[in-house]
Amino acid sequence: MKRFISRRSFIYRATGLALTLWVGRSLAQAPKLPAGMKLDITFEIVAPGGFRYRPPYVAVWIENAQGLPLRTLALWFEQSSKGARYLRELRRWAGENSSLPETVSGPTRMPGRYTLSWDGKDDKGNLVAQGDYYVCIEMAREHGPYELFREKLTLGSTPLNRSYPGEGELKGVTLSYGKQG
Template identity: 70%
Template sequence: MKRSWISRRNFVYRTVGFLLTLLAGRGLAQARLAGMKLDITFEFVGGGFRYRRPYVAVWIENAQGLPVRTLAVWFEQSRKGPRWLNELRRWYHNNELNETVSGPTRMPGRYTLSWDGKDDKGNPMPQGDYYVCVELAREHGPYQLFREKVTLAQSPFQRAYNLSGEKGDLKEVSLSYDRQG
C-alpha cells in the first residue's frame, strides 16, 4: 500500500503551523501601528442668508477603497428621519450609520478628529496605504469630497492641503501623523 505524502497527522501539523504563522505575522504588523495616531484637521466656511449647515462625514478607507473606520458623521435628523444623509454619496454608499460617531451639524469653523489606527471593531490596523476622506454636502449648496492617499508606517509626517481654489465650503485639510502623546 502506497502512503500519501499528506497523512492526517501531517495535514493537521501543516495547517496548525500555517495558522500560527499567519497569526504571528498579523500580530507583528498590528503592533507596528500601535502608539501612532493620525490627526485630521479641516476647516469649512459658509454663512449668509438661508445658509444651511453642511452634512459632514470623515472616515478612513483601506488601499482597496473599503471603509475601515468612520470618525464622524454630522447631520440633521428631523421627525422624518435622517433627511438628505444620502447626499454624502461616497460615505452613504459604503458605510452604516453608527450612533457613537454621529452628531448634529456644526457651524463653520476648524475641527480636528483623531484616528488611533483601529478599525470600527477596535482591531489595530497594519501599516500600509490608506485614504483619508472628508465629505461635505449642503442643502442648496455644493458637494465636496476630499480623498487623499497616505502611507502609514513608523515615520511621522505633516501635510496641508489648501482647497480655497475649489468650488465648495471646504477650505483646508491638514494631516498630522505622529506618536500618541
C-alpha cells in the first residue's frame, strides 16, 4: 500500500529534524527517564445503546513535545478481505505513521476498560529524556463518532496521577506515572 506524506506530517517531520540538529547535543545530554518508571494509560470504551454496535478502531501512542510520534502502544482495527479500509479514519495516527506496527496491532475490542503501559522507550527501544510528552488516544467507529484524546504530561522523577472524565464513547481516561510494581 503506497502512502503519501501529508503536508502536516511533512512540516512536523521537517521541524523535528531541524530541532534535533539544532539542539542535538543538549538533547543528547538531557537526563533520561528514571529506570523502573512507567506510565499506565487506562480508559473505557462505552457503547451507545439502541442499535447494532461495531467496535471502534483505536490507536494509543506517545508523542514528543514537538508532536512527533515516539511509540505506538496499541492499534486495534479490523483487517478484512478489503484491507484495513477504515484505518485512515484514525486521522492523526494515520497521518504520522506509514506502516502498521505488527507487534502492537490487533483486532478491535468490545466495550470495556483497558490499561496499556509505556516503559519510557521509543520505537527503537531507547529510553527517552525527561520532559514533555503527549499521550494520544484516537478512536473512530464505522457509522459512529471520531474522538481524539491528547494530553500533555511532564515526565521526570516525580510520580503523577491524573483523571479525565471524557464526553463521548471514550470515558474515564486515567494517566498514572510512577515506579513499576
